Amino acid sequence: xxxxxxxxxxxxxxxxxxxxxxxxxxxxxxxxxxxxxxxxxxxxxxxxxxxxxxxxxxxxxxxxxxxxxxxxxxxxxxxxxxxxxxxxxxxxxxxxxxxxxxxxxxxxxxxxxxxx
Amino acid sequence: xxxxxxxxxxxxxxxxxxxxxxxxxxxxxxxxxxxxxxxxxxxxxxxxxxxxxxxxxxxxxxxxxxxxxxxxxxxxxxxxxxxxxxxxxxxxxxxxxxxxxxxxxxxxxxxx
Numbered sequence: 130x131x132x133x134x135x136x137x138x139x140x141x142x143x144x145x146x147x148x149x150x151x152x153x154x155x156x157x158x159x160x161x162x163x164x165x166x167x168x169x170x171x172x173x174x175x176x177x178x179x180x181x182x183x184x185x186x187x188x189x190x191x192x193x194x195x196x197x198x199x200x201x202x203x204x205x206x207x208x209x210x211x212x213x214x215x216x217x218x219x220x221x222x223x224x225x226x227x228x229x230x231x232x233x234x235x236x237x238x239x240x241x242x243x244x245x
Numbered sequence: 246x247x248x249x250x251x252x253x254x255x256x257x258x259x260x261x262x263x264x265x266x267x268x269x270x271x272x273x274x275x276x277x278x279x280x281x282x283x284x285x286x287x288x289x290x291x292x293x294x295x296x297x298x299x300x301x302x303x304x305x306x307x308x309x310x311x312x313x314x315x316x317x318x319x320x321x322x323x324x325x326x327x328x329x330x331x332x333x334x335x336x337x338x339x340x341x342x343x344x345x346x347x348x349x350x351x352x353x354x355x356x357x
Contacts, residue, residue, distance in 0.1 A: 133288075173289070173334070174347075178343070233279065234291075239287060
């Protein structure tokens with residue numbers, strides 16, 4: 130299967146700071162990348178969909194000014210959690226889709242964000 | 246929504262047994278379904294997929310069954326091994342977009 134790299138795997142930060150998470154497709158060009166949030170023992174919740182070179186489409190209830198998404202190239206998307214607060218602590222997971230092979234999404238390993 | 250009694254949040258089996266994990270999907274317009282395996286602290290790993298024009302698809306030790314009449318999807322794992330222990334999610338999407346909607350997940354525990 131395709132390889133998606135997500136970095137960092139874990140980050141601890143103080144309240145009020147911003148955190149950037151990177152998602153890279155290593156061996157294919159991802160026309161679409163997705164960002165999910167997952168709470169303990171819960172399912173994945175889609176936050177936003179981003180296509181290379183265009184603005185991200187956010188799901189209802191997700192603050193686009195809080196969670197900035199940039200998809201500057203076909204292999205890289207970034208999620209920036211701005212002015213993070215303890216309630217933003219969660220597991221963030223990205224995925225990437227080739228686009229031409231159905232809708233298979235290949236997932237990164239996730240980022241555990243802890244805001245103190 | 247979910248069919249009451251169909252989805253089990255946890256499933257415990259003995260090593261070597263066959264496992265069946267069920268999922269009820271919500272959107273009758275969905276035409277593509279995927280099963281993912283998620284181990285603790287990791288991202289979901291693709292297992293197998295199926296399109297709505299099929300009712301069965303087999304992979305290595307895994308089989309996915311699709312019943313569109315009752316909007317039911319199942320994952321069968323043959324000869325379950327301890328390494329199969331994880332949370333299993335079904336996901337659905339439709340042809341109009343590529344976003345996936347995930348089910349609630351079933352935690353599979355395999356004891357030796």
